[in-house]
Amino acid sequence: MGHFELFDEKSYDLNKNSKKGILILHGFSSSTYETVPLGKYLSKKGFRVLIPNLPGHGTTIEDCNAQSFYDWLDFVDIKLAELSSECDEVSVIGLSMGAVLSLYLASFFPVKKLIVCAAVLKFKNPFVVNFLIPVVNKIFVKQKKVSTNPNKRYSGYDHYPLIALNEFRKLNKVVIKKLHKVTCSALYVHSKKDGLSLPYNMDLVMNSISSKNKERLIVDHASHHLFYESADKDIIFSRINNFLKKES
Numbered sequence: 001m002g003h004f005e006l007f008d009e010k011s012y013d014l015n016k017n018s019k020k021g022i023l024i025l026h027g028f029s030s031s032t033y034e035t036v037p038l039g040k041y042l043s044k045k046g047f048r049v050l051i052p053n054l055p056g057h058g059t060t061i062e063d064c065n066a067q068s069f070y071d072w073l074d075f076v077d078i079k080l081a082e083l084s085s086e087c088d089e090v091s092v093i094g095l096s097m098g099a100v101l102s103l104y105l106a107s108f109f110p111v112k113k114l115i116v117c118a119a120v121l122k123f124k125n126p127f128v129v130n131f132l133i134p135v136v137n138k139i140f141v142k143q144k145k146v147s148t149n150p151n152k153r154y155s156g157y158d159h160y161p162l163i164a165l166n167e168f169r170k171l172n173k174v175v176i177k178k179l180h181k182v183t184c185s186a187l188y189v190h191s192k193k194d195g196l197s198l199p200y201n202m203d204l205v206m207n208s209i210s211s212k213n214k215e216r217l218i219v220d221h222a223s224h225h226l227f228y229e230s231a232d233k234d235i236i237f238s239r240i241n242n243f244l245k246k247e248s
Contacts, residue, residue: 021087027096
């Protein structure tokens with residue numbers, strides 16, 4: 001099949017009549033499955049919410065491996081421009097790699113608010129990703145996702161697309177250099193139980209961006225998947241909504 005049960009091929013554009021736009025970006029090798037719960041919640045709070053599948057996502061592992069990080073950058077740039085042309089204001093929310101892409105957008109586009117969730121700018125296993133993957137992906141193009149936790153459910157593809165993972169690595173190098181250009185109000189959401197986005201990612205972002213208004217939400221129970229099957233979902237959703245509606 002190529003993907004887990006928790007998978008969504010569709011992109012979403014919710015509450016199109018609202019002039020307050022939000023672009024929500026999902027994570028690497030996943031799909032809109034992980035971002036739709038937040039999007040539906042915010043659409044009911046009065047926002048227009050655009051939830052696209054990134055290039056190579058919501059399709060096949062082979063398609064994902066065929067993308068460069070420039071394809072991802074160009075895509076989110078176009079989606080934000082389209083949303084901005086139809087709304088009076090736009091904000092961006094990103095999860096995991098989507099958080100990296102949201103930081104990129106906020107570095108040059110006048111977004112009203114930025115919400116960075118579980119960013120992965122620095123990998124948990126830096127030696128593997130930074131030194132082995134650039135070599136290994138030329139031989140092995142994918143690796144099966146295996147969990148030691150029988151209760152853990154993956155979303156997205158059932159293998160890691162290693163060529164695309166190398167593009168993710170390149171993306172991070174570009175975006176880290178642009179963090180200081182982010183000046184809009186920003187909220188960072190992190191879970192103490194996140195095994196992929198470790199705390200130094202939060203510190204890197206919050207210490208590097210130039211925003212005057214910087215807030216943190218640290219929750220206790222959620223995994224890396226903050227928006228679904230999350231014990232802290234209600235806390236996270238409420239805080240995001242309140243942050244978006246604040247004047248500052």
